[in-house]
Amino acid sequence: MEKNADVIVAKCAGFCPGVKRAIDRVLELEADGKKPVYTIGPLIHNKQVTDMLAAKQITAIDTPDHASDKSGVLVIRAHGITPDFQKQIQSYGMEVVDATCPLVKHAQNIIEQFASQGYHTVIVGEGDHAEVIGLMGYTHGKGTVVSGPEEAEKLPYFDKVNVVSQTTQKESVFYATAETIQKRAGVCQISNTICQPTKDRQKETIEQAQHADLVIVVGGKHSANTTRLALLCKGLAPSVQHVETEAELNEDLIKQSPRIFITAGASTPDWVIERVAARVKQLRAQPNEGETNEY
Ligand code: SF4
Known part of the structure; x- marks a missing residue:
């Protein structure tokens, strides 16, 4: 058998x-000779990509005060920021790319x-996530963040409330919270x-992970959406491994697991996923102890 x-x-x-x-945009700016390029916070939580960007002098800063060269370009990342912060960074006189x-x-x-x-806003998500911090800025000062139905139970009565979700939230958690x-x-x-894209990713993960013996989730350990994906898989497959690169793969588990699903x-980035997939296939092609590849 193959x-x-x-x-x-x-x-x-x-x-x-x-x-x-967002990544294509900063790479275009850098290629157009717009230097230095600063991003407000890391563009993504993936060390391999941030290292690649740093090599091109595309650096993450928390605030425009930290930009050493005020002739550079400031880029607002995919997560967005609050309208107040947007006004503040526009006052620095630097070029701003949203x-x-x-x-x-x-x-x-x-x-x-x-x-x-006049609606109060409840955001279902993580209060310390950059996207949620940005979303809170649109609530006119009347916003609350809850992580799920348990926290929603403790909320007071609202005359008018708008329940929204962090864009990468698990759909079942969102609806259970909204119902509460x-x-x-x-x-x-x-x-x-x-x-x-998050709905599609969750749907595919649920469909595939429940038929797998091992799920390998590839991505940064600090990436909220990757960690959530790994958690989702833990309830569906007997073994789940969250790895940043192929170096962390559990070789024994890979050889013992008949069906493996790799997600990210x-x-x-695609090239990190491809390297993990190639290593998994290579390990499975190797004979187990006592076996031989010869016929
Ligand atoms: S997860 Fe969805 S909302 Fe967030 S950056 Fe990606 S496509 Fe946009």
């Missing part, structure tokens, strides 16, 4: 359109639309702002 027949690499693995767009993902902008617009009608809030509100607007977070 030992690699049951190694499946996810079709939705790797850069989402928003991250790809690479906020259009799907994050869509979530910002929905929050703004209902907040301007709906029970304790007058008017409850439910705005599912999970982006389509939205911030993992």
Whole structure:
């Protein structure tokens, strides 16, 4: 039997359109000779990519105060920022390029639309995530972040509430939370702002992971969406390994697992996924102890 027949690499693995767009934009700026290029926060949480960008003198800074060369370009990353911070960075006189993902902008617009009608906003997500910090800036000062239904139980009654989601949230968590809030509100607007690429990735993961003996999730250990993907898989497959590169692969587990599914977070570049997949296939092609490749 072909030992690699049951190694499946996810079709939705790797850069989402928003991250790809932001990275392409900074690389274009650098190629056009716009130097130095500063990004407000790391473009993505993937060490291999941030190392590649650093080699091109594309550096992440927290605030324009940290830009040593004020003739450089400031890039707003895919996660977006608050409108107040946007005004502040525009006052520095540096060129500003907005690479906020259009799907994050869509979530910002929905929050703004209902907040301007007096709705309180509840965001289902991680309060310390850059995208959520940016989204909070659109709530007109009336926003709350909850991680799930348990935290939503503790919320007060709202006359009018708009429940939105971090774009990479798990859909079942979003709806369970929205349902909890709906029970304790007058008017409850439910705005599912999970982006389509995240929905597609979650759907494929659920379909494939439950038929796998081992799921390998490739991506940065600090990447929220990759970590969430690994957590999702833990409830579906008997073994799950989250690796940043092929060097961390568990060789024994790979050789023992008949069906392997390889997936990756939205911030993992294709070349890292390809190297992991190639190493997995190479390991499976090697004979186990006591076996031989000769016929
Ligand atoms: S995860 Fe979705 S919303 Fe976030 S950057 Fe990617 S495509 Fe845009």
